Amino acid sequence: MNPEHISNQSTFLRKIRTALGQPAANGRNFYDLFSGARIESSVLLNRIKSRSAVDRKLLLDRLIHEGNPLNLKVVPVPTAADTAQAIAELARDRSPEWSDARSLVAWRHPLIDSLNLSERLKSQGIPVYMPDPDLADPGLFRLRAQTALIGVTSADYCIAESASLVLKTRPGQPRMVSLLPSIHVAVITEDRMIESLKECYALVKWGPDAEKEGLTCCMTLISGPSKTADIEAVMVHGAHGPREMIIYVISGA
Amino acid sequence: MQPYIDEARKAISNFVLQAALANLQDRLGKGAAAAYLNLPEGPELRLKAHDLRMQAINNLDVLLETLAVQVEKNGGRVIFAEDAKAAVGACREIARKHGVRAVVKGKSMVTEEIGLNASLIADGIEVTETDLGEYIVQLAAEHPSHIIAPAIHKTRNEIGTLFAEKLGIPYGNDPPTLTWAARKALREKFLAADMGITGCNLACAETGHIAILSNEGNIRMATTLPSVHVAIMGMERVAATLEDHDVLLRLLSRGAAGQKMAGYVSHISGPRRPGHSDGSENYYLIILDNGRSRILADERFREILCCIRCGACLNVCPVYAKIGGHAYGSTYCGPVGAVVTPLLTGVNRSRDLCLGETLCGACREACPVHIDIPRMLLELRSMLADGDASWQVRRNSLLEKAGWMIWSWMMQDRRRYELGARLMKRIFP
Numbered sequence: 297m298n299p300e301h302i303s304n305q306s307t308f309l310r311k312i313r314t315a316l317g318q319p320a321a322n323g324r325n326f327y328d329l330f331s332g333a334r335i336e337s338s339v340l341l342n343r344i345k346s347r348s349a350v351d352r353k354l355l356l357d358r359l360i361h362e363g364n365p366l367n368l369k370v371v372p373v374p375t376a377a378d379t380a381q382a383i384a385e386l387a388r389d390r391s392p393e394w395s396d397a398r399s400l401v402a403w404r405h406p407l408i409d410s411l412n413l414s415e416r417l418k419s420q421g422i423p424v425y426m427p428d429p430d431l432a433d434p435g436l437f438r439l440r441a442q443t444a445l446i447g448v449t450s451a452d453y454c455i456a457e458s459a460s461l462v463l464k465t466r467p468g469q470p471r472m473v474s475l476l477p478s479i480h481v482a483v484i485t486e487d488r489m490i491e492s493l494k495e496c497y498a499l500v501k502w503g504p505d506a507e508k509e510g511l512t513c514c515m516t517l518i519s520g521p522s523k524t525a526d527i528e529a530v531m532v533h534g535a536h537g538p539r540e541m542i543i544y545v546i547s548g549a
Numbered sequence: 550m551q552p553y554i555d556e557a558r559k560a561i562s563n564f565v566l567q568a569a570l571a572n573l574q575d576r577l578g579k580g581a582a583a584a585y586l587n588l589p590e591g592p593e594l595r596l597k598a599h600d601l602r603m604q605a606i607n608n609l610d611v612l613l614e615t616l617a618v619q620v621e622k623n624g625g626r627v628i629f630a631e632d633a634k635a636a637v638g639a640c641r642e643i644a645r646k647h648g649v650r651a652v653v654k655g656k657s658m659v660t661e662e663i664g665l666n667a668s669l670i671a672d673g674i675e676v677t678e679t680d681l682g683e684y685i686v687q688l689a690a691e692h693p694s695h696i697i698a699p700a701i702h703k704t705r706n707e708i709g710t711l712f713a714e715k716l717g718i719p720y721g722n723d724p725p726t727l728t729w730a731a732r733k734a735l736r737e738k739f740l741a742a743d744m745g746i747t748g749c750n751l752a753c754a755e756t757g758h759i760a761i762l763s764n765e766g767n768i769r770m771a772t773t774l775p776s777v778h779v780a781i782m783g784m785e786r787v788a789a790t791l792e793d794h795d796v797l798l799r800l801l802s803r804g805a806a807g808q809k810m811a812g813y814v815s816h817i818s819g820p821r822r823p824g825h826s827d828g829s830e831n832y833y834l835i836i837l838d839n840g841r842s843r844i845l846a847d848e849r850f851r852e853i854l855c856c857i858r859c860g861a862c863l864n865v866c867p868v869y870a871k872i873g874g875h876a877y878g879s880t881y882c883g884p885v886g887a888v889v890t891p892l893l894t895g896v897n898r899s900r901d902l903c904l905g906e907t908l909c910g911a912c913r914e915a916c917p918v919h920i921d922i923p924r925m926l927l928e929l930r931s932m933l934a935d936g937d938a939s940w941q942v943r944r945n946s947l948l949e950k951a952g953w954m955i956w957s958w959m960m961q962d963r964r965r966y967e968l969g970a971r972l973m974k975r976i977f978p
Contacts, residue, residue: 305617308629308838312610312784315846326615326754329608330789337792362809427826434826438774442740457589458799458810467824471773475766492589493799493810497791501756511758513623513822514772517814522766526682526698528705529572530724535681536732536739537766537813
């Protein structure tokens with residue numbers, strides 16, 4: 297920080313303190329003022345941890361119900377193989393938008409890897425591209441993403457009350473995969489289901505991985521395909537992002 | 550202020566606009582009311598949200614200091630800008646430093662407030678608004694007329710003609726076709742841009758992230774593809790904790806569009822990390838005062854800083870329903886604009902805005918954080934009636950004031966009252 301910057305900040309904050317009638321911070325400290333939620337959060341975390349298969353099934357039903365008016369398709373599938381089959385059919389049936397040929401981009405993620413998409417789609421002549429682990433040519437992957445028909449991601453959580461996927465950003469899991477292709481497909485296991493945004497924030501802030509990772513540099517909530525109603529209030533899907541979105545929930549049953 | 554009356558008259562005689570405004574209110578106004586009812590905590594959550602916002606505003610210095618520390622810890626840069634000039638200057642400086650040639654913008658009221666686009670364009674930078682409504686308004690060289698539906702005043706036929714002229718596509722007036730034409734044109738802009746500029750719906754002090762909401766995905770594009778991201782926020786748009794975000798983001802989505810959650814919510818806490826292949830490499834957060842600390846200093850108006858700019862009050866206001874957004878003659882329209890605009894730009898100058906509202910209270914009932922807008926409209930009117938040195942407000946009319954003073958003096962005594970009544974009978978038999 298340069299000195300000019302520091303002086304801007306202190307002048308700015310001094311003006312606010314004067315406006316508040318608080319010539320100094322007066323012992324007001326952020327953590328004393330605003331850290332009361334730990335107990336409620338631990339209740340939430342326990343509730344999430346102790347959720348039974350039946351509870352999760354109810355959350356899944358709620359997700360399907362909430363996704364419906366958002367044009368967000370939620371498809372429960374028994375196994376990874378069924379998911380791969382469904383994605384292959386989707387790639388066959390939909391027409392490409394940004395290129396003449398069909399192609400997929402996908403995250404590097406254990407669950408996505410387990411679908412064996414490259415293998416599965418080879419017979420259809422549809423390539424599946426993943427980000428290069430050592431980022432040798434990042435421009436190339438972006439080019440792949442911007443011409444792809446389908447982008448395949450997983451998600452950290454899936455919130456039932458608002459039908460929202462929660463995606464953190466990590467190496468090998470770029471944001472553009474859920475953004476640039478015409479169709480966004482997310483694959484999750486049923487144990488990723490949570491009830492509310494409140495639960496999501498409790499996990500991010502107090503959960504087992506919170507210390508290590510937190511929000512990451514970008515955490516995105518996605519609740520359905522891209523949409524706009526800016527022309528005479530007529531709802532149109534596919535404003536900038538994907539025009540179609542499907543979540544496959546692997547139940548493992 | 551003649552423009553207010555002229556623009557209002559123009560809007561009232563525009564039947565197409567009247568229908569559009571009625572439709573907007575019917576959809577969004579009722580949608581928000583229904584969405585508050587489906588809150589698990591019930592509509593009373595808005596009262597809790599009001600308390601959260603007031604507590605944040607009352608400790609704004611502490612929150613902003615914490616926010617700045619966290620953003621810098623996450624690798625971003627924070628710039629405190631005391632006025633529009635400083636904010637625009639900082640933005641131009643950043644653009645120069647990174648050799649920026651093309652900017653894509655997400656919808657941001659605050660950049661309208663500081664007149665950012667014109668300055669960047671003057672520096673030879675191409676600036677593209679990417680929210681579809683904002684894009685339409687920019688192509689037509691107009692101003693937004695609604696906080697979340699900027700092109701509500703334009704018909705599909707007008708947009709069809711505009712796109713045929715500016716995008717070189719055959720004329721059509723079908724909303725999906727027009728939307729997809731813009732999708733194609735704007736995608737090229739996103740892919741070519743080297744800087745994204747966005748607003749900030751709500752920052753979070755404890756984590757140092759900013760939350761930005763959209764339904765179209767343009768904000769995600771502008772924060773994912775260009776190598777520089779500049780976010781600009783009014784200094785009041787900060788909440789303390791993630792728990793507060795939970796409450797406020799659910800209310801914001803409901804107030805704005807009757808949604809349980811906006812289609813996309815980006816929590817941006819810094820530039821990309823090592824090993825990441827997208828997201829900005831340089832991230833700046835500009836925090837703007839521009840007259841807000843003056844509002845903060847006045848207990849009568851501090852409450853308006855709780856506003857999270859969802860536009861819910863526009864969607865229920867009987868005055869906005871008739872005169873539309875342009876009559877307000879400023880960035881902020883509707884009931885919230887009728888309070889904020891006079892306070893930011895001069896109470897005398899914008900006096901018609903607060904005099905024009907009805908005080909019916911619909912805005913207060915629609916507000917997701919339950920701001921008492923009618924109370925502040927009355928405060929402004931009282932300032933206009935009596936003058937106010939601290940805001941450099943001249944009395945509206947000395948004659949009117951004298952008339953009311955005489956009236957009140959007469960009403961306070963029976964003999965004076967009867968004398969007055971007899972006198973009046975004599976004058977107006």
